[in-house]
Amino acid sequence: MNKPDVSRELLAWYDRNARGLPWRESHDPYRVWVSEVMLQQTRVDTVIPYYHEWLAVFPDIHSLADANERQVMHLWEGLGYYSRARNMLKTAQLLVEQQAGCFPDLVVELKKLPGIGDYIAGALASIAFGQDEVALDGNGLRVLGRLVEFEQPVNEPAGKAAMRTLMQKMLPHGRAGDFNQAIMDLGATICLPRNPLCAQCPIREHCLAFEHASQAQFPQRTKKKPIPQYIVVAAVIRKGGCVLVDKRKANGLLGGLWEFPGGKQEEGENLQSALVREIKEELGVEIAVQESLGTYRHAYTHFKVVVTAFSAQILKGEPAALAADEIQWVEPDKLEQYPMGKVDRLIAHSLL
DNA sequence: CACTCGTGGGA
DNA sequence: TTCCCAAGAGT
Structure with a gap:
């Protein structure tokens, strides 16, 4: 696989096929942040109405910082993973009190904020601040896992770290934010978990899983325990x-x-x-x-x-x-x- | 590290 | 029905 070719062709595809999502209308760090937190383990179609309602009530980080927990939880009701909402309130209050309501632009600083980990820190740094940083999510694990027929389980830390290294090497200088989102769109619309639409894939000629018809075997994951x-x-x-x-x-x-x-x-x-x-x-x-x-x-x-x-x-x-x-x-x-x-x-x- | 944390959609 | 799993992070 030639990494520069893959990245260039994927970006060209993204330029023509990017989904028109509400949070893509601006690169305002606050809005990018709200969308990334809501989208954590949550489908786009589920998030969209919550995103609009949230922005109507909390249009900026100052209005959020002034809110109380009940207002925040009420807006979040039904989305699940409720610690996300409490952490957003904490981060908003912290940034307003200590940073004049501004997000830091470095990944290492972003990751210190409640509810911001590897993925969201990379997403903010690349999408909102234009830096060459990786934002690796479940889509990326699947797209890249198939692309290279990645053998390690991607739901374990070692496998994720290796995938991150691979993605880092593929980042196109100056367009990391678009590249990160291109991987996500490809994973969400074409490189689907089951029955991927490989005939429409812009990088199928580089994909080992496509070449070997092994899409169903990648990415590898370790088994889950039965639930009581x-x-x-x-x-x-x-x-x-x-x-x-x-x-x-x-x-x-x-x-x-x-x-x-x-x-x-x-x-x-x-x-x-x-x-x-x-x-x-x-x-x-x-x-x-x-x-x-x-x-x-x-x-x-x-x-x-x-x-x-x-x-x-x-x-x-x-x-x-x-x-x-x-x-x-x-x-x-x-x-x-x-x-x-x-x-x-x-x-x-x-x-x- | 392994485990915890919601909900809804699709096969 | 049952299973997987979807733009992860905290502990």
């Missing part, structure tokens, strides 16, 4: 016209979002007694469980859950931390204002 399934119960505890919701701890699953209290069923326990136990442990009150409100199945990254929601009421005691900003009685039609994960949102909607 948990049985979970949640309580819709009523008092007057209100229901009780609590805020999840900042880190971990659905961190910082609100939920209906509950937890996992233990071995040899029925659903109702599991719920009574969980509420006793979590809130320090005793409840009477009434009827089931429905069952919800959901798959997270490393496990699945089957959630059953029950209506309930308090028999004895008061929820402990009610004074804190961690637990509240809320009228059902106002639950919309409380950012939640998918399952809790479905439960909330069932109450209306």
Whole structure:
């Protein structure tokens, strides 16, 4: 493979076929940053409406820095990986306080900011600041992995590092940002994970996987572990016209979002007694469980859950931390204002 | 390093 | 249904 030829032909293809995406209308570092964070492990079609709404509410880094966590989480609800949103708020506040709201332009400095790692640092440096830096993502691993029939597993650090070195050698001087995005567009529209459209590929004549019809074998990945399934119960505890919701701890699953209290069923326990136990442990009150409100199945990254929601009421005691900003009685039609994960949102909607 | 962190779409 | 996986980063 002749690397300069591949890069030149790929750029020529990109000049004619670049996708017209909202975040490509300017190279404003703030906008590039917002798009890259949202696009992390998330599809373009999913991101577009969130991107527009975000920019309408937070048009620049100063407006974001002035926001509170609830505003940010509300805009992010449904996108997943919620630590991304909290880290964006942290970075915005940090840059406004310490750098007059300006992003640093060096990769090493960018990577010090919360939520900015190898990929986004390279994307900002190359796309927003015009530097010759690599931005290697899942598309790049697939495109380049096939191009050279890369034998190491690309989901391991050593394999990624070697791919980064390869991509660095291919960077066209002065157009790294376009090159990085060209690789992504090629991976997203032609060099697809399954059934790639090689007949339309501008660099197929350089591609070893195309030559050997081995596209399905690259890139190599090590196997994933099978995921467990948990049985979970949640309580819709009523008092007057209100229901009780609590805020999840900042880190971990659905961190910082609100939920209906509950937890996992233990071995040899029925659903109702599991719920009574969980509420006793979590809130320090005793409840009477009434009827089931429905069952919800959901798959997270490393496990699945089957959630059953029950209506309930308090028999004895008061929820402990009610004074804190961690637990509240809320009228059902106002639950919309409380950012939640998918399952809790479905439960909330069932109450209306 | 291995593991964790959401959601939705497509085969 | 089940599985993979999509512009990764933090711990």
